[in-house]
Amino acid sequence: MDDRTYTADAEPGDTVTVAGWVHEVRDLGGIAFLILRDTTGKIQVKFEKDEMADELVETGLNVQRESVISVTGDVEEEPRAPTGVEITPDSVDVVSEADPELPLDPSGKVDAELSTRLDNRTLDLRKDETKAIFEIRAEVLRAVREQFREIGCTEINTPKIVATGTEGGTELFPITYFGREAFMNQSPQLFKQLMVGSGLERVFEIGPIFRAEEHNTPRHLNEATSIDFESAFADHEDAMDACESVVRAAYEAVEANCQDQLEALDLADEFEAPADSFPRLTYEEAIERINATGELDEPLVWGDDLPTEGEHALGQDVGEHYFITDWPSEIKPFYIMDKDDDVSTGFDMMHPTMELVSGGQREHRYDQLVAGFEQQGLDPExxxxxxxxFKYGMPPHAGWGLGGERLVMTMLGLGNIREAVLFPRDRQRLSP
Known part of the structure; x- marks a missing residue:
C-alpha cells in the first residue's frame, strides 16, 4: 500500500489511509469508535451514525476484533481520543477477517498462560509489552554488533552441523547426515579459535547453539542464541574488558533508544546502564562470600561448582554485574589455559541472578592442548x-560466549527465558 500512512504520522488536516488491526470497537449509541492498531501505535476512528452511510457504519462496527482493515478519511484533532487525533472515515475495507473465537486476547485485558501465548505467538506479539521485548532484543543485537566492530572484530559464521561435540559427547543432539552420525553444534568455540589463527585475529559471531539439556527450568533452552568473541594476542583480562564493553554498550543503547518500549514494560523509571566497572572476584573469594551468607546447608570447598542458590546469594551480596575469575582447572573445559596446576584463566561474568558469560584464555600450545583432551577423557584424534x-603457529588468544536470551532476560527482569525467544525450543516444545 504505497499510499498508507502510519498511525503515528497522522496529523490534523491530513487525509490519510491507515491500515492495521481492529484493536477494539465501542458502540455508544448515536456515535461509535473503532481503535485501529499498527506497528507505530493506535488511532481512533469515529462513526457518527446519523451522518454516515449505513453500509459504512455497519462495516466498521460489525468487523471482528483483530481483523485487518484499511481506513481512508480525514484526520481531526480530538483531545479526548487516546492519541489526541481521530479519523472520520470515508471508507472502511476489510482486508482479512479474523475468527471471532481468539485463543488469547491481544489487548491484554485478559491474561493468558505462557504456554497458550507461545502456542499463539503471532497473536501474543500484537500486545505492546510482548512486542517491546523483541524490539529491545533487536536493539541489543544491533548495539552488540556495533560494539564488536568498534573494538576491531570481524563477523564470522561457523557450522551448526558438526562431526564432534565441542565439549565431548554430553548434551549433544545427534542427527543423520547422509548416512553418517553428526551433531548439532553446542558452541562455535573450536571454529572461532581456528579463525584467530587464520589471520583474522579478532572475530565475533551471533548465532544459534544446541544443547540437549535435561533441565526444564525458567532459564534453560535447548536452542539458544550465543554471542561469541575471540581475539588473538589477548589474555583473559583483555577478554573480560571486551565482555564488559559489549554488555555495557547493549544497556546504553536500550536506555538511549528504547524508552517507549521500556515504558510499555513499566521499566522506564528504573532502567539504567551500569555506571561502574564490573567487580572481579576470584573463585576463592566467591566461595568465601557465599559461605559467609549462610544460605547453603553445606559450605562450599575448593573444586565445587557454584550451585544456583549459591549464585543467588552471591549476586544479592554483590548487587551488580561481576566476574568470577581464577576457577579451578579441573572444572573448566580442556581448551582453557591454566595459570598453574590448580588454577585456570577461566572466568564467568554474572548478573546478580544468574551466569551470563563463560570465557578465558585458551591453550594455544599443541602438546598441552592434547594433554588437556586426554585428561578429560576425550580422544584428540x-x-x-x-x-x-595448533601445529602451524597458533597465537595466544582468549574469548568468551554470552547467552543472548539470558542477557535480555536479566536486562528486563523477565520471569522466564522463553519470554525472550520468539519460538522457544525446550524439552516439550518443538512447535510452532
Whole structure:
C-alpha cells in the first residue's frame, strides 16, 4: 500500500489511509469508535451514525476484533481520543477477517498462560509489552554488533552441523547426515579459535547453539542464541574488558533508544546502564562470600561448582554485574589455559541472578592442548581438524560466549527465558 500512512504520522488536516488491526470497537449509541492498531501505535476512528452511510457504519462496527482493515478519511484533532487525533472515515475495507473465537486476547485485558501465548505467538506479539521485548532484543543485537566492530572484530559464521561435540559427547543432539552420525553444534568455540589463527585475529559471531539439556527450568533452552568473541594476542583480562564493553554498550543503547518500549514494560523509571566497572572476584573469594551468607546447608570447598542458590546469594551480596575469575582447572573445559596446576584463566561474568558469560584464555600450545583432551577423557584424534592447526603457529588468544536470551532476560527482569525467544525450543516444545 504505497499510499498508507502510519498511525503515528497522522496529523490534523491530513487525509490519510491507515491500515492495521481492529484493536477494539465501542458502540455508544448515536456515535461509535473503532481503535485501529499498527506497528507505530493506535488511532481512533469515529462513526457518527446519523451522518454516515449505513453500509459504512455497519462495516466498521460489525468487523471482528483483530481483523485487518484499511481506513481512508480525514484526520481531526480530538483531545479526548487516546492519541489526541481521530479519523472520520470515508471508507472502511476489510482486508482479512479474523475468527471471532481468539485463543488469547491481544489487548491484554485478559491474561493468558505462557504456554497458550507461545502456542499463539503471532497473536501474543500484537500486545505492546510482548512486542517491546523483541524490539529491545533487536536493539541489543544491533548495539552488540556495533560494539564488536568498534573494538576491531570481524563477523564470522561457523557450522551448526558438526562431526564432534565441542565439549565431548554430553548434551549433544545427534542427527543423520547422509548416512553418517553428526551433531548439532553446542558452541562455535573450536571454529572461532581456528579463525584467530587464520589471520583474522579478532572475530565475533551471533548465532544459534544446541544443547540437549535435561533441565526444564525458567532459564534453560535447548536452542539458544550465543554471542561469541575471540581475539588473538589477548589474555583473559583483555577478554573480560571486551565482555564488559559489549554488555555495557547493549544497556546504553536500550536506555538511549528504547524508552517507549521500556515504558510499555513499566521499566522506564528504573532502567539504567551500569555506571561502574564490573567487580572481579576470584573463585576463592566467591566461595568465601557465599559461605559467609549462610544460605547453603553445606559450605562450599575448593573444586565445587557454584550451585544456583549459591549464585543467588552471591549476586544479592554483590548487587551488580561481576566476574568470577581464577576457577579451578579441573572444572573448566580442556581448551582453557591454566595459570598453574590448580588454577585456570577461566572466568564467568554474572548478573546478580544468574551466569551470563563463560570465557578465558585458551591453550594455544599443541602438546598441552592434547594433554588437556586426554585428561578429560576425550580422544584428540576425533578433533584432528582442530588440534592439528595448533601445529602451524597458533597465537595466544582468549574469548568468551554470552547467552543472548539470558542477557535480555536479566536486562528486563523477565520471569522466564522463553519470554525472550520468539519460538522457544525446550524439552516439550518443538512447535510452532
Amino acid at each position: 576425533a578433533f584432528d581438524y582442530y588440534t592439528r592447526m
